[in-house]
Structure formats: structure tokens, C-alpha cells
Amino acid sequence: MKIEGVVFKAGEVPKTLFKIVSGTVRETRNKTYHDLGHGDYVALLEYLLEEPIQENIVATEETEIIEVSLEDEYLNIIKRIIELRKVIFESSIDLEDIVLDDFNFEKVDIDKYLEQVESLLTLSAGDLPDDRDEALRVIESLDDDKIITKVNLVRSFIEKFPEEEEGARLLIETAAKVYIVLNDRYVAKSLLKKLLLHYSDIPKFCYEAIKTLEGIYRDEGNIIWRRYNKIAKILEVKLRGND
Amino acid sequence: METIEFEPGQEIIKEGEEAQYIYMLKSGKIKVQLGLYEFVISDNNPEVFGLEALVGEKYTETCTTVENSKLICCNSSEFMEIYGKTEVSKKALESFMRRTAKVLGWI
Structure with a gap:
């Protein structure tokens, strides 16, 4: 039939x-x-x-x-x-032994992918000022219609100021905008995973990134969301313990 | 086909091992571990486990006795010959599906 x-x-x-x-x-x-x-x-x-x-x-x-x-x-x-x-x-993880492999990172190099997107859209990120506050001002002044440029400037910010926690905040904010404005799950997920790699020692940002990843995977009906849901629960408990 | 008695804490089948036998709980209590989830089955609602043996797959769950338990153990041809096309095989499939669905968050 x-x-x-x-x-x-x-x-x-x-x-x-x-x-x-x-x-x-x-x-x-x-x-x-x-x-x-x-x-x-x-x-x-x-x-x-x-x-x-x-x-x-x-x-x-x-x-x-x-x-x-x-x-x-x-x-x-x-x-x-x-x-x-x-x-x-x-999609299961060993709660006692989480390793980066559990995050199911895409095999494609994230930076290379973003460079390809940048060249396709013929948008130049330009140079980021050497002054941290000035660099932040440049990034935050960009409107949503220059979101890919913003993505690239955030990348530059992380390279230039690797010790700055602001980089993690920028990654989360930019990933959320990419997801909402461009509806590009791949770039959004890449940014969030980049945060997990670069700022793995800052649980509060990792928690936000994982919760956002959980939401994105859930939206697309990918069962991997359960993995992030479990990791988020563990981090939540750890964060509560730190209060 | 035989009935086997197990003491508490004995592992009957283990996830990842070659599945050879199907087991039916006659009395006692069994803990079933599937992924990170655990279920307890008892003789109040007799269940079958080890269906993987029917299709030559490895066991996908680990079953351990919680208390003294008696189980019927049979190979795939015995199971299909005796219980195939009966309520036992239907119930076995139903509980196999139910445990899977619970772990997947479907129910």
C-alpha cells in the first residue's frame, strides 16, 4: 500500500x-x-x-x-x-570517565571550516585591535547582519587573548546568534565545541555550552542530545557544589 | 533445556559476550543493566532475557541475580520450537522492546 x-x-x-x-x-x-x-x-x-x-x-x-x-x-x-x-x-557515556571523544566532535577542522565560510561570503574579518577592551568593543559593535564576520573576530580574539574568560562568553553569545539568525546548526555547534576545547577549565561556561548543544541536538532530533543532557547534569551538580 | 539455580549476585549474561542461551525466570529476582539503566525483574511478572541468542548477536544487557533464583535455560532452536508463536515469545519481545524504549526515553 x-x-x-x-x-x-x-x-x-x-x-x-x-x-x-x-x-x-x-x-x-x-x-x-x-x-x-x-x-x-x-x-x-x-x-x-x-x-x-x-x-x-x-x-x-x-x-x-x-x-x-x-x-x-x-x-x-x-x-x-x-x-x-x-x-x-x-550515545551513552561513562559518567566517571568523560573524555573529549564523548563530545562527538566533527572530524572537520573547525577553524578551517569557518575560514571556508568566510571566503565564501567574501567578508573580511579584518584585524583586531591589540587592546583587549578595544577588541571587545569592535566585536560587540557588529550587527547581526555581519554575524560571520563576528564569528571570525571572536576566533581572532581567542587566539590573541587566550587567557581571557571573555572569549568563552563571546563564543556562547555568538553561537546562539548564529543558531537564531542564520539557523546554522553546524557553525553554532562548532563554536560551542571550540569553547569546550579552549575553556574546559571553566565549568560555568562549559555548562552553558553543553546546555545549548543539548538544545540544538534535541531540535534536530538527534539522539546525541541525551549525551549532553547527562553531561550537563553532572556539571550542574559540580557547579552547585562550588556555590 | 534445563533449569538452573543461581545464588544472589551471580552474573547470568553479560553485555558484549556472545549470546548462546535464552533464559526464563521461574523464581527469584534479577537485575537487568542496559546501558546506564537498571531494571529489576521478578517472578511476579516472569520475563525472558537473552533474545540476542536467537539472531546470533552479542548480549546487549547484563543480568545479575538479586536473590536465589531459578531459571530455565535453552538454546535458540529449543526456544523457537517450544515457545515460538506462543504468548511466551510475544511477551519476551514486548519486554525486550519496553526496556529499550525506557532507556531511549520513549516511554
């Missing part, structure tokens, strides 16, 4: 098990969605547990699904659940 749009409505208890032949079906639970594709089962959780669907499950494009039986698909379903469990392990 070919379908586009709602497959199961919110509140409905699925009585039929459908397997996807082609196309994409989006499930949303607790405000986090994930897309299902070829070979996946639609609303498997609710079907097995005989529970109502939380939010509409929709085919986001023309999708072909077929009705299958639990008995025939039994072993395949176990395999699918094991695949889901692998996601759990990939």
Missing part, C-alpha cells in the same frame, strides 16, 4: 504491524522524532506494547508499506530492537 501523510493518529493503538518497503515515516515521541526507512517497522513500540501513539506518525514522502505478521517477522524485529540498543550504547 502506498501512503503519504498520517499513518497512525495520536491516541490510536495500532492493531496492524506495517513494514516499510520504500519511503520515509516519521515517528515522534517526547518531542524527539526519528525517521524510519526501508525494512523498519511503523509504530513497533506501540504495536508490541498495545499502547496509544503519542503523536501522529506520518509518511513524509510517498511511502510504500506492507502489512506483516509478528510471527513471520519475529527474528527481524529482534534485530531491529538490537539496532536501537546500539544507538543507546553509542
